[in-house]
Amino acid sequence: MGVKIGELIEDKVELELSDIAGRKIALDAFNAMYQFLAKVRQPDGTPLMTSKGEITSVHSGIFYRTANFLKEGIIPIYVFDGEKPSFKSRAIEERVRAREEAELKWKEALEIGDLEEARKYAQAALNITGDIVEDCKTILKLMGVPIVQAPSEGEAQAAHMAMKGDVWATASQDYDSLLFGAPRLIRNLTITGKRKLPGKEVYVDINPELIELESVLKRNGISREQLIMIGILVGTDYNLGGVKGIGVKRALELVKKYKRPEDLFSRVPWEFDVDPISIYEFFLNPPTTDDYDTSLKRPMSDELLKFMVEEHEFSEERVKKVINEIEESYRMLSGGGLESWF
Known part of the structure; x- marks a missing residue:
């Protein structure tokens, strides 16, 4: 949504x-x-x-x-x-x-x-x-x-x-x-x-x-914190539909008038089970991880062909053609271009 x-x-x-x-x-x-x-x-x-x-x-x-x-x-x-x-x-x-x-x-x-x-x-x-x-x-x-x-x-x-x-x-x-x-x-x-x-x-x-x-x-003319407040007023995945009677333009007016979330949400008809400050804090400080690797790896072409064709009935001819393109892309992206770009 x-x-x-x-x-x-x-x-x-x-x-x-x-x-x-x-x-x-x-x-x-x-x-x-x-x-x-x-x-x-x-x-x-x-x-x-x-x-x-x-x-x-x-x-x-x-x-x-x-x-x-x-x-x-x-x-x-x-x-x-x-x-x-x-x-x-x-x-x-x-x-x-x-x-x-x-x-x-x-x-x-x-x-x-x-x-x-x-x-x-x-x-x-x-x-x-x-x-x-x-x-x-x-x-x-x-x-x-x-x-x-x-x-x-x-x-x-x-x-x-x-x-x-x-x-x-x-x-x-x-x-x-x-x-x-x-x-x-x-x-x-x-x-x-x-x-x-x-x-x-x-x-x-x-x-x-x-x-x-x-x-x-x-x-x-707003901060990220105010953008979050606007999002909560008009509705997020955590408070579907938003606050009744408040659209984007009205929300923009309100966050400029009430810059602190505590002041803002105490002045609107909040009808959701979840506390608006909890949603606000979640957008500001969500759980994240630094345990990831963004590097491209060599494709496992034989296994990929088997998985797509034998297990999921894709066209062998078309899959082989695309795998060849993937292999060429890998050579291009890892043959010096990757290091120079990043």
Whole structure:
């Protein structure tokens, strides 16, 4: 879901993938996986599957999109979520309920032959299982791509790595990493390319967008602490929907009037079980780790081919072609270029 602060962000710089060449980017792994699960589908919304019914849409997205990043000279570091904070349980329950409702509407649309509606609801109906997560980690390891296990929220860990300078930016469709302090956020990285507009036979080009935290703060005349307060007022994954009657513009006015969180939250109708100061402190000081390695490793090509083709029924010809590209990317990135870039 993510925090809804898009109205505050006007300074977006459109990029080409070539503009990010030579950079290490920390991707919110779960955000990326859900993008692949939503987009890699058949016309009726059914995900890619093996003959045994195993969903492989996410496997496809992780493998082919990551190979393309490497080909472009980008080193992605996938950051996986760890233990969720206790006050996120409400959001998790809401997501489960939303998926169940979407699944019912997906089946109804299929029954009446409305493929457009079916595809729309199918995108929200499926979940990332533990098996899919482990398979994706295996694919990335066999590709030689770094993965990081966060102790808590993946976006918090990605922001921590960016603040330390170990990666150039974070990547996600959500804005949360800005609240966690990431100096740069790239959106649309995992969905770059042609995209069909909902309900229309119209396709548009989607390019990566760079958002810089300092520009957002300066344009709005606020601090990162005030940005966190705005996020809490309009709603985060920890207080879904935000405070009733307060949108982004009103929230901006309030944080400029009441600069201390204790003053602000004592003056708004707070109706959530979780203490707002606890959410505020979590964004400021989330659990993170320095136990990670962002270096690219040599791909294990034979094992990767077996895993993709024999275990998950991908096209052998196409997988071999991509593995050759991965090997070439590794040679390029580790043959002097890596050291000179970083």
